[in-house]
């Protein structure tokens with residue numbers, strides 16, 4: 001009998017639950033009689049909207065004959081020894097701690113923010129009253145920047161084993177099982193905090209220590225090595241190795257490293273706005289006549305264009321989501337996006353950003369290794385002022401932006417602190433680096449690719465400025481340690497080695513492997 005491997009089949013929207021149809025197509029694809037087809041399971045499910053009708057593409061494989069290893073294994077075990085200090089409980093820090101605990105290595109995780117539950121209350125206050133707590137906000141607190149997000153779990157990382165490991169760990173701690181099969185998995189802000197809390201509880205059971213509401217303000221050095229960290233208030237915590245995973249918004253950390261004479265390298269990042277459309281419009285552009293079918297999720301898109309060697313692209317799209325205030329300092333305005341697992345809001349928002357590099361901000365007078373931070377900050381402060389305070393966001397209809405004029409009215413949107421109609425281009429160009437023009441040209445191209453995308457019903461909301469960190473903290477390619485300070489491991493997005501939840505988690509686990517190899 002012919003052995004059946006993986007097979008790909010396409011099914012219509014109403015055929016997804018029809019086992020007979022799926023098996024008949026799988027048998028045809030595998031070129032075997034249906035009677036010879038083993039039991040199959042879905043490995044990957046994706047939406048195919050290229051034809052006249054939207055279909056699902058299913059990658060199927062026979063159930064394995066041998067027993068599979070348990071999901072998310074090996075589990076963390078009881079830890080012992082000199083603790084590794086992990087600064088930052090975002091995906092990089094948390095997965096680093098998890099991987100170290102799998103090896104029985106003691107860890108102390110320190111975060112300036114609060115646990116997921118009290119953090120949620122601070123976010124409610126932030127949305128209601130527009131007051132930014134510099135230690136508890138959309139970027140800082142347990143789980144890091146992605147905890148209250150769309151929880152998209154896509155990554156460009158191509159190593160399937162480690163990516164699968166991250167997904168299985170998330171599923172083991174309560175993430176929906178479909179993240180293991182969806183081609184574009186996401187968790188949502190209602191579920192991800194519970195997953196993070198469950199991971200923390202498991203680690204605590206193994207003896208890992210967590211210190212919340214503890215801001216690290218400096219590193220302790222002994223004999224040319226890092227031997228611990230100093231907390232605000234003066235307390236010092238010692239550890240054999242220090243993992244610095246403080247994310248793209250920990251400007252104070254970058255400043256204390258700079259003050260201590262550590263090498264920091266400016267690096268390109270991207271900056272722009274959130275663009276928000278009515279979700280039904282995006283559904284009809286992407287799904288055509290099938291828009292509104294109950295089997296179809298809120299539609300997403302991905303757009304990119306290069307204009308005069310400058311990349312302009314959509315970023316971190318949140319179908320059925322909300323725009324949220326993601327500033328970490330009072331007096332600045334930053335927007336980002338989130339959604340719940342059902343992606344049920346009537347709005348589709350996405351970052352719409354343009355790449356900038358050190359030559360841009362240096363040309364505008366923002367010099368030195370932290371010039372990118374000052375450039376970012378200048379635009380965020382201009383956005384705050386243009387919004388009139390209380391985190392109201394300056395907003396411009398897309399058609400007004402194209403016509404180079406301010407909006408006098410804007411449609412209602414998902415952003416709870418509210419919009420103020422105006423000219424977001426003025427904010428973008430405030431430093432003298434022309435950002436609005438390449439974005440206009442890209443919009444012209446995007447409007448041709450997605451008919452209806454450029455519309456008066458869509459608004460540009462300022463500013464999306466924290467797409468990644470404008471600074472890299474150098475580390476050795478092999479040992480992953482700082483060449484300036486042995487024992488220090490710059491990790492994750494804030495150090496310039498990751499972008500997104502999964503890639504930060506992968507970097508954290510990679511750093512854990514490096515530490516395990518020297519602890520053996």
Ligand SMILES: Cc1cc2nc3c(=O)[nH]c(=O)nc-3n(C[C@H](O)[C@H](O)[C@H](O)COP(=O)(O)OP(=O)(O)OC[C@H]3O[C@@H](n4cnc5c(N)ncnc54)[C@H](O)[C@@H]3O)c2cc1C
Pocket residue numbers: 087088089090091092093110111112113138139140141142143144145146147148149150151152153154214215216217245246247248249250253316324326336337338491492493494498499500501502504505
């Ligand atoms: C609103 C929002 C939505 C997002 N949506 C998505 C998405 O859907 N999918 C996706 O892949 N990515 C998303 N991202 C990006 C993603 O969250 C980040 O890429 C990822 O979290 C980076 O992980 P990290 O661990 O490197 O850093 P972070 O997640 O930023 O974690 C850093 C941690 O360090 C702590 N910290 C900072 N300074 C100190 C200090 N001095 N002392 C102690 N602790 C400190 C912070 O409190 C924080 O918990 C989103 C980001 C935001 C803000």
